[in-house]
Amino acid sequence: MKIICQSESKHAAALVTGATSGIGREIARLLRSRGYDLIITGRDEDELMRLSAELGHGHTTAVSADLSSEKECFELYKAVRSYPVMILVNSAGFGVYGEFSEVSLRKELDMINVDIRAVHILMKLFLRDFIKRDRGYILNVSSAAAFMPGPFMSGYYASKSYVLRQSEAVSEELRRRRSRVSISILCPGPVRTDFNRRAGVSSGFKGITAQKAAKAGVNGMFAHRLVIVPGAGMRLVTALSGMLPVRLVTAVNYSVQAMKKRNQ
Numbered sequence: 001m002k003i004i005c006q007s008e009s010k011h012a013a014a015l016v017t018g019a020t021s022g023i024g025r026e027i028a029r030l031l032r033s034r035g036y037d038l039i040i041t042g043r044d045e046d047e048l049m050r051l052s053a054e055l056g057h058g059h060t061t062a063v064s065a066d067l068s069s070e071k072e073c074f075e076l077y078k079a080v081r082s083y084p085v086m087i088l089v090n091s092a093g094f095g096v097y098g099e100f101s102e103v104s105l106r107k108e109l110d111m112i113n114v115d116i117r118a119v120h121i122l123m124k125l126f127l128r129d130f131i132k133r134d135r136g137y138i139l140n141v142s143s144a145a146a147f148m149p150g151p152f153m154s155g156y157y158a159s160k161s162y163v164l165r166q167s168e169a170v171s172e173e174l175r176r177r178r179s180r181v182s183i184s185i186l187c188p189g190p191v192r193t194d195f196n197r198r199a200g201v202s203s204g205f206k207g208i209t210a211q212k213a214a215k216a217g218v219n220g221m222f223a224h225r226l227v228i229v230p231g232a233g234m235r236l237v238t239a240l241s242g243m244l245p246v247r248l249v250t251a252v253n254y255s256v257q258a259m260k261k262r263n264q
């Protein structure tokens with residue numbers, strides 16, 4: 001973990017993981033345009049520098065951290081604890097493509113560390129602070145994948161399900177204790193970002209823009225919506241996948257995922 005640049009500002013701040021690319025970067029831009037100071041994180045130090053200049057050095061703290069490391073998750077929390085963080089956005093994440101028996105175990109364990117463990121750790125640490133202050137928003141970026149099994153990306157789909165189900169359960173605990181802390185889960189279908197390249201595949205699905213996904217997430221979060229699925233078509237897909245027999249949903253998804261092409 002390394003602090004790349006630090007703002008002196010003590011205004012309400014939003015911590016955005018995965019801010020160096022795609023959905024996280026667009027969420028950071030939107031929150032800045034709403035007046036929040038930002039703590040942006042990712043591993044790409046050049047992009048963290050560039051983005052903090054774009055968002056305004058006086059309003060942005062940039063921290064490079066590898067969230068596949070449990071130690072760096074705790075270090076990140078400690079480094080930003082003195083800021084009045086009132087929004088946590090967990091957007092960092094990636095997928096690994098291939099049949100379960102064939103894909104690299106190391107890559108999958110890193111994915112589980114980023115997509116599940118880091119989200120779990122950061123959510124718990126910040127939630128405790130938010131509960132003490134009785135205010136705060138958490139936006140966890142899951143996926144439409146959370147609603148169904150995903151052959152060829154079995155670990156990724158399951159990891160997004162973990163984030164969805166845990167966030168829903170914690171949200172109910174907060175509701176029962178009449179907390180004003182709010183949890184939302186953003187569950188987009190395909191989004192045009194670096195995601196497929198990092199997963200090592202090309203897909204025929206065009207997907208929505210990262211701006212559209214981010215806008216749905218930020219608006220939904222401030223409206224205290226629990227589950228946010230951008231786009232009517234994708235809302236239909238996620239609703240149907242809960243109603244149809246799971247074996248049918250899995251078989252259809254096998255065919256959809258099998259159409260993706262592995263990049264060389």
Ligand SMILES: NC(=O)c1ccc[n+]([C@@H]2O[C@H](COP(=O)([O-])OP(=O)(O)OC[C@H]3O[C@@H](n4cnc5c(N)ncnc54)[C@H](OP(=O)(O)O)[C@@H]3O)[C@@H](O)[C@H]2O)c1
Nearest residue numbers: 018020021022023042043044067092093143191193194195
């Ligand atoms: N694109 C889609 O189709 C889609 C659909 C549904 C859900 N999602 C979810 O949306 C979230 C954002 O993905 P995206 O589409 O915006 O993809 P992206 O453009 O590839 O961005 C991924 C972000 O995660 C960060 N990240 C990856 N590994 C990391 C690590 N070990 N430590 C710290 N940061 C790490 C990357 O930062 P660095 O490279 O700087 O570390 C980058 O900022 C993910 O959780 C993804 O699962 C994506």
